[in-house]
Amino acid sequence: MEETIDRVDLNDKVIGLTTVRESHEKAYIHRVAAVYVFTPDRELIIQKRKDNGLLDHSAAGHVASGESYEIAAGRELQEELGIVPLRIQELGLLYADERLPSRNHPQVRHYFGIFICDISLEEFNNIKIQEGEVGKVIRMSLGEIIDRMRRNPLDFSPGFIFTINFYIKDRKLDIGSVSII
Template sequence: MNQANTDDNVVIVDENDIELGIISRQQAHRQGLLHRTAATYLTRPNGQILIQERISSHLDHSSAGHVDPGEDYLQAAKRELKEELGVECELIELGKTISNEIGVGDNHNRIRHIFKIFECQAEPGELAKDEVRSVFWADPLAIYKEMKNDPEHHKFCSGFKVSLQFYLKKKGLL
């Protein structure tokens, strides 16, 4: 997600993911309007997931980003995966979940996303230096336990907390 560009447009949706209109991402975040995001977990056969350290130093999904108008979740997931991690792979859809995140700083109130979660087995390629500081492999349950000690979102991106819990439930680990 390129957080620096707040003029990007997003599709706002209702709780059933029905399109309601198009507005700026910044406006959607300030007004707490539900909009679409695609998140992908890169996995290894041993169950580890790739964790991304954002430029902000927060830990996040392997890759994630807003779904642009005219784009579907799968297209957005593939685009973000290629942009952020230099990866192209066959994505498996795991499902959707809704996130009601509390924004940080003066620019956001309540940020509401419908996440569609994907996974694929792949190794990271070239990282987007303007968005990604580093990546590392980790046990998802260990990361989830660590998240419980971060209620203020100092270490982990808030949307990551929601999607990881969904991911772990889908995998039968929670």
């Protein structure tokens, strides 16, 4: 049976129930928790998705019906990377309309709850990826990520590009933004 998730409006208010498949087919707005995991040397851990080969958030996933963004973020960290988050900080909420004809992307409209988690070198060395979803993890500086996004935006999930721009703006970083193709 497919997981039930909340359908939300443009203000992130629950307006009904749906499934991931239905929400993508019908362009329903629904919730996703996304986490940026930073190493002690401030590199961001990103993952290469197994299903589509795209580079993506450290961990991310749909928020189950009735679940909070924070609980979903912790669950995804544990499921995808084997990290039990002791320290997780909410960055904010972001609506992203990812309906991108140039990408042949499904009808995806997400409300992202974005979180930050700092891990120790020991925690990094003990990452256990979820082999069904995660192909591999990569450590990159924000500058390296932005440079690569500018050169090859199709290597990245649209949602990751939306949220990285949000992160850059929130942190007032002087590295510019990346356009979505």
